[in-house]
Amino acid sequence: MTDLLYSDVEEDLRASVRALLVDRSPAPRVLARVESDETYDAKLWRTLAVELGTGGLAIPTEYGGAGASFREAAVVCEELGRAVAPVPYLGSAVVATATLLAAGGTALLAELASGTRTAALAVPFATGPGAPSTTVAVTGGRLTGAVRGVADALPADVLLVPAGGGLYEVEARDAVREPVTSLDQTRQLCDIRLADVPGREIATGDGAAAAVSAGLTAGTALLAAEQVGLAEWCLQSTVEYMRTRYQFARPVGSFQAVKHRLADVWVGLTQARAVARYAAACLATGDPDTPVAVALAKAHCGPVAVSAAEECVQLHGGIGFTWEHPAHLYLKRAKADAIALGTADQHRAALARLVDLPGPLVEGEAA
Amino acid sequence: MPEPLDAAAVQARVADFLAAHDPATTDRLEFLRARFDAGLAWVHYPPGHGGLGAPLALQAGVDRAFAAAGAPSNDPRRIGIGLGMAAPTILRHGTATQRERFLRPLWTGEEVWCQLFSEPGAGSDLAALATRAVREDAGWRVTGQKVWTSGAQLARWAILVTRTDPDVPKHAGMTYFVCDMTAPGVEVRPLRQLTGDAEFNEVFLTDVWIPDEHRLGDVGDGWRVAQTTLMNERVSIGGGPLPREGGLIGVLARTWRERPELRTPGLHDTLLRLWVAAEAARLTGERLRQQLTAGQPGPEGSAAKLVFATLNQQISGLELELLGDEGLRHDDWGMRRESIVDFAGRSPTYRYLRAKGNSIEGGTSEILRNIIAERVLGLPPEPRSDKDIPWKDLPR
Ligand SMILES: Cc1cc2nc3c(=O)[nH]c(=O)nc-3n(C[C@H](O)[C@H](O)[C@H](O)COP(=O)(O)OP(=O)(O)OC[C@H]3O[C@@H](n4cnc5c(N)ncnc54)[C@H](O)[C@@H]3O)c2cc1C
Numbered sequence: 025m026t027d028l029l030y031s032d033v034e035e036d037l038r039a040s041v042r043a044l045l046v047d048r049s050p051a052p053r054v055l056a057r058v059e060s061d062e063t064y065d066a067k068l069w070r071t072l073a074v075e076l077g078t079g080g081l082a083i084p085t086e087y088g089g090a091g092a093s094f095r096e097a098a099v100v101c102e103e104l105g106r107a108v109a110p111v112p113y114l115g116s117a118v119v120a121t122a123t124l125l126a127a128g129g130t131a132l133l134a135e136l137a138s139g140t141r142t143a144a145l146a147v148p149f150a151t152g153p154g155a156p157s158t159t160v161a162v163t164g165g166r167l168t169g170a171v172r173g174v175a176d177a178l179p180a181d182v183l184l185v186p187a188g189g190g191l192y193e194v195e196a197r198d199a200v201r202e203p204v205t206s207l208d209q210t211r212q213l214c215d216i217r218l219a220d221v222p223g224r225e226i227a228t229g230d231g232a233a234a235a236v237s238a239g240l241t242a243g244t245a246l247l248a249a250e251q252v253g254l255a256e257w258c259l260q261s262t263v264e265y266m267r268t269r270y271q272f273a274r275p276v277g278s279f280q281a282v283k284h285r286l287a288d289v290w291v292g293l294t295q296a297r298a299v300a301r302y303a304a305a306c307l308a309t310g311d312p313d314t315p316v317a318v319a320l321a322k323a324h325c326g327p328v329a330v331s332a333a334e335e336c337v338q339l340h341g342g343i344g345f346t347w348e349h350p351a352h353l354y355l356k357r358a359k360a361d362a363i364a365l366g367t368a369d370q371h372r373a374a375l376a377r378l379v380d381l382p383g384p385l386v387e388g389e390a391a
Numbered sequence: 392m393p394e395p396l397d398a399a400a401v402q403a404r405v406a407d408f409l410a411a412h413d414p415a416t417t418d419r420l421e422f423l424r425a426r427f428d429a430g431l432a433w434v435h436y437p438p439g440h441g442g443l444g445a446p447l448a449l450q451a452g453v454d455r456a457f458a459a460a461g462a463p464s465n466d467p468r469r470i471g472i473g474l475g476m477a478a479p480t481i482l483r484h485g486t487a488t489q490r491e492r493f494l495r496p497l498w499t500g501e502e503v504w505c506q507l508f509s510e511p512g513a514g515s516d517l518a519a520l521a522t523r524a525v526r527e528d529a530g531w532r533v534t535g536q537k538v539w540t541s542g543a544q545l546a547r548w549a550i551l552v553t554r555t556d557p558d559v560p561k562h563a564g565m566t567y568f569v570c571d572m573t574a575p576g577v578e579v580r581p582l583r584q585l586t587g588d589a590e591f592n593e594v595f596l597t598d599v600w601i602p603d604e605h606r607l608g609d610v611g612d613g614w615r616v617a618q619t620t621l622m623n624e625r626v627s628i629g630g631g632p633l634p635r636e637g638g639l640i641g642v643l644a645r646t647w648r649e650r651p652e653l654r655t656p657g658l659h660d661t662l663l664r665l666w667v668a669a670e671a672a673r674l675t676g677e678r679l680r681q682q683l684t685a686g687q688p689g690p691e692g693s694a695a696k697l698v699f700a701t702l703n704q705q706i707s708g709l710e711l712e713l714l715g716d717e718g719l720r721h722d723d724w725g726m727r728r729e730s731i732v733d734f735a736g737r738s739p740t741y742r743y744l745r746a747k748g749n750s751i752e753g754g755t756s757e758i759l760r761n762i763i764a765e766r767v768l769g770l771p772p773e774p775r776s777d778k779d780i781p782w783k784d785l786p787r
Contacts, residue, residue, distance in 0.1 A: 025448075025632075028678040263768050278771040283764035290763055291694045295671040298678040323663075324671045372663040381647055381662060384654040 026311070028301040034099045040076055041100050044068075045107040051350035054108055058209035058353070064179040069111040072100075073139035079117045080137030082242075087129060089137040093308035094118070094242055098249035098300065105253030105329075108210045108353045115144040115176020118246045123184055123239030127191060127227040132182060144180035145239050146194075146216055148173045152366035153244070153319060153374040155233055160218055162188035167223045171216045175364065177201060178214050184239075185223060191232035192223030208360035210353055241318055244365045245303040248321035251329035251361055252300045255293045258332035258354050262286065262339050269341075282339065289335055292328040299324045316378050323371040326362035333358035396445040398452060401434055404443070405456045419463040423499040426457070432465075432498045436482060440494050447683050451632040465500045468731050472542060473497040473504035477550050479623040484567070484608040484616045493548070493569065505546035506624075507537040507570060507594055508617070512787060514539075515758050517552070517621075518561045518614055519777075519785065522596060524553035524568065530602040531555075531568070533576075536595055541752075542730035543579045543592040546572045550620060551601075552613050557783040564782055565613030569605040576600070586744045587724035590732070624753045626692035632680065633673055639706045639742065640669035642735055646713065653713050665706050672698045690766035693759040700749035700756055703734075707742040714739055 030038070048068050057063060073079030081097045083089020090096075097118060104113055116136060120143035124133045135141040147156045150173060160169030167187050177183060178201060183194045200217040227235045263286060266277030276282060303321035306314040333355040337344040344351045362368065376382060396404075408429050412422055426432055427441045434449050436442025458464070467474055474497070481493050496502040513520040522535025533553055543549070549570040556564030570577070576599040581589035608616040636644055647654065647662060676695055711718035722738035734742050750756040764770045777785055 025451075025677055025681075027681070028674065029681050259768075263770065266770060274774060275771045277764075278773055280761070280773060283768075283770050284757070284760040286768055286770065287760040287763035290768060291698060294691070294694055295675045295698070298675040299671045301678065302674050320667060320670055323667045369660075372660070372667060375666065376659070376663055379644075379666065381644060381659075381666060382651075382654075383659045384656055385651050 026302060026305045026309075028298055028305065030099065030301075034096055037078070037096055038099050038103055041072070041078065041103040042106070044071060044076060045103060045109055049107050049109050051108075051353070054110060054210060054353060055348075055350060057110055063110060063203075063209070063212040064112060064176075065110045066179060068109065069113075069142070069179065070139065072111055072113065073117065073142075077139075078113070079139045081117065082121055083125070083133060083137040087133045087137050089133075094122070094246060095304045095308040098246050098304035101246045101249040102253035102256075105250035105357070106257045108254070108350070108357050110210045110212075112142055112144065112176035112179050114211075114243060114246060114250065116142045116180065119145045119176075119239045119243035120180075120182075120184055121239075122242035123191070123235045124226075126238035127231065127235035130193070130226055132193060141181040142179055143182040143184060144174060144177040144196075145236065145243075146171045146174050146177060146183045146185040147236065147240070149175040149213055149360075149364045150366075151240060152370035153240075156186065156236065156240075158186050158188065160185055160187035162190065162192070162223070165223065165225070166220045167192060167194060167218045168220050169218055171218075173204060173213045174216055175211055175213055177216060178203060178212055183216065184226075185218065186232060186236050187223065189229060189232065190225045191227040191235055192225055194218065194221055194223045198222065206360070208356045210357055211360070240365060241314065242307055244322050244371075245300075245307045245314075245318045247361055247365055248296070248300040248303055248318075248325040251325040251358070252293070252296050254354055254358055254361070255289070255296060255325075255329040255332035258329075258336040258351075258358075259286065259289050259293055261351075262289075262336045265340055276339075285335055285339075289328075289332050293332065296325040296328040316375065319371040319374045319378060322366055323368045323375065326368045329358040330362050396434075396443055396449075398449055401443065401445050401449050401453060402456060404429065405431060405453055409457075409460050409462070414460055414462040420499060420501065422463050423465055424495065426462075427495050427498050431457075433478075436494075440482065440490055441498055448681055465498060470497070470500045470503055472506050472546075473502070473548075475626075476506060476620045476624045477504040477548070480550060480567075480607065480616060480620045481569075483619050486604075488604065489569070489607065497548075502547040503542065503545045505540050505543045505549045505572070506620070507540055507543075507549045507551040507596075508620075509539045510536060511538050515755055517617065518565065519782070519787070520552060520554060520565070522551075522553045523557075524555050524566055524601070526555075527600075530600055531566075531606070533568070533570070533596050533599045533601055536593065538593050539582070539591045539752075540579075540594045541591045543572065543594050544581065544728055545730055548572060549594075550607070552617050554782065555610055555613075558781050559611075560779055561777060561782040561785065562614045563611060565617070566610050567607045567613040567616040568601050569607060570596075570599065570601055571605075574599050574601075581726070581728065583726055585747070586741060588727040588729065590728075590730050621754065622690070622692055625696040625759070626679075632677065635670060635673065637673070638669060639703055639710075639734060639746075640666055642742070643706050643710050643713070646710065650713075653715070658709065658713055661709055665702065665709060668698075669702055669706070672702060690762050693754070693762045693767075696753060697750075697756050697759040697763075700746070703742075703746040703749050707739065707746045710739045711743050 078100045080089035081092045082094045085091040180196045183196050185192045185194050198221040201214040204213040206213045269276045299321045303317040306317040336351045343349050430443040432441035434443045434445040435447040510520050524531040524533045551568045551570040555566040576597040578595040580593045582591050583589045721740040
């Protein structure tokens with residue numbers, strides 16, 4: 025059976041990422057940044073990607089990466105979720121990296137590994153399982169079209185654009201990137217417009233579709249890991265508050281109505297961790313069960329993170345409803361993550377196909 | 392300490408054992424006893440007590456290898472209370488003599504065990520129990536009433552918690568024993584449950600003599616010993632290793648696949664939600680087993696049991712709705728005296744009804760949530776009126 029625990033190496037990695045985030049990205053700083061001009065933290069991202077070397081965890085050593093896998097990268101995602109850190113790790117080190125690896129590796133991969141450049145796959149963040157529809161056309165090697173609601177593209181140097189049946193590398197400065205006022209303020213989306221922009225084709229036909237799908241699959245699996253970290257922060261901070269907040273001359277956490285709800289959050293989180301670990305492990309080894317594992321992870325972890333964040337707001341009372349308290353950053357990230365890369369419902373529909381549990385017969389269809 | 396054996400080393404021992412004991416020609420009991428003596432019964436138990444001191448996670452592979460070789464089984468479902476609750480308690484709190492005496496026939500199934508814990512006045516609040524044990528010469532005289540005792544009609548031995556000191560607060564005055572179910576003064580009466588069956592019983596104990604060497608743990612330490620039993624009970628109810636769709640969800644999924652005419656969009660949505668929940672629970676159990684190298688479950692095991700109960704109830708409820716007309720027919724209301732819960736072998740109505748017991752037996756779902764909140768999350772306990780009052784003065 026697949027190893028669902030964390031190795032010592034993974035725990036060390038977690039400790040160093042967490043220490044960095046505690047030091048450089050505490051909640052008040054994250055909150056201050058969401059209303060600044062630069063919603064992504066470029067300096068933090070550099071330290072994380074270059075100095076800690078997490079940018080190239082899943083990239084083989086032949087491209088200058090660490091030669092680890094998406095299992096280790098998933099641990100980084102857990103910590104980033106715990107801190108709602110505004111860095112493009114998921115978009116660049118996971119989605120774009122997995123896309124490029126599947127496309128056969130390019131010079132860009134080495135630049136991602138060294139942290140000198142950042143990339144993003146130009147598809148809507150709400151893209152569900154299955155092939156995304158292409159909204160960009162190619163004429164004579166030049167790209168024209170628009171893509172709505174792309175994550176982690178604002179701080180990117182390079183965009184990977186599915187267009188006209190192929191996959192292209194486009195210099196981000198050649199595109200118009202319109203920042204979106206986003207629900208998740210710690211991962212600001214943008215709308216991308218391409219007007220007769222040069223692109224370098226890195227995959228064609230089925231190869232391009234497979235590369236995009238690989239990117240989205242990795243992104244979905246590791247988004248589940250992010251949801252685990254996020255839910256854990258919500259539960260821990262709520263438990264902490266419930267232990268110390270007194271009403272009716274006793275800690276509020278001693279009331280059973282509160283306890284049972286938090287127990288349920290804990291149960292969901294414990295399951296989410298097992299499920300997310302399984303997805304990351306399958307991804308890392310190329311297990312044939314990966315599609316099931318990933319759909320399962322997203323179908324399960326999304327709702328867990330949302331309910332953890334919602335309970336966090338509710339059980340903090342008035343303070344939980346303030347701008348000042350970080351709970352809302354987690355609520356916004358949790359709800360956005362639940363939609364990003366496919367809702368639980370979309371992933372359940374994917375599972376229905378994958379594990380042969382088809383829906384009702386449509387009239388005229390054979391049994 | 393020597394390094395624990397790895398998977399390959401354990402499998403090599405299985406192969407050696409099978410080479411020396413042909414399952415086809417060896418007598419069933421002889422085979423099982425020899426398997427125990429070779430340390431291949433429960434590999435995480437210590438050598439000499441049916442194990443090899445190996446990681447618990449290796450057990451599934453050992454069981455698979457024996458099954459594949461056509462080896463006789465100890466029929467674990469028939470002896471679940473012994474395997475899941477009595478054995479870990481005896482291992483942890485028993486004397487060398489007690490381990491020696493009880494563990495082997497328990498594992499081979501020669502001796503069936505039951506659990507004399509609950510009483511009419513002490514269920515969730517087990518520590519309120521009133522069955523009295525009074526010291527007499529080299530042993531104890533026990534008198535009281537136990538209830539909901541599964542399998543007492545088949546049991547040779549029982550694990551029993553009693554009150555030995557009524558003058559101290561309830562948790563302090565309890566003592567744990569092994570009780571001979573054939574001893575004079577033990578009377579077992581069937582109790583019929585809502586399925587029509589009588590898996591469980593009332594057990595009346597009248598001046599039952601228990602020798603002191605059948606005491607498990609110190610006098611007054613019964614609550615702590617009982618905790619070992621309860622923690623293990625929850626893990627053993629919640630989850631052995633299963634393949635995907637190995638539980639009730641598999642029964643439902645099969646019906647779904649075979650009966651397309653029954654499907655509706657609403658049921659489909661619920662089915663998929665339950666499939667996800669069941670698979671998440673299965674992987675969580677797997678992860679918990681990987682964590683439990685030492686084999687002593689913590690309060691985390693309560694989650695497995697809580698989830699198992701909820702899932703069984705929801706899945707069996709959906710199955711009846713899916714079946715519609717057929718869901719209105721029950722197989723048999725006759726009073727059976729089996730102790731095996733045959734979820735897959737009986738009618739869907741049985742599954743629906745029997746699953747209701749899952750959130751009551753082995754600690755109710757409400758109590759399990761309390762345990763998670765207080766012992767895992769560290770939330771403060773409810774204010775309590777019973778902590779410092781002698782047991783005999785408690786309101787009841
Ligand atoms: C099928 C089956 C098999 C069983 N087998 C055995 C056996 O072999 N041996 C044995 O010893 N026992 C056995 N039991 C008994 C079982 O352990 C008890 O029924 C259980 O612990 C509940 O106790 P009770 O029935 O007295 O209910 P009570 O404790 O009276 O509970 C009544 C209701 O109140 C709730 N409640 C109680 N306290 C609290 C609280 N603090 N907070 C919130 N809610 C609370 C409960 O959750 C329950 O819903 C079995 C039970 C069943 C159903």
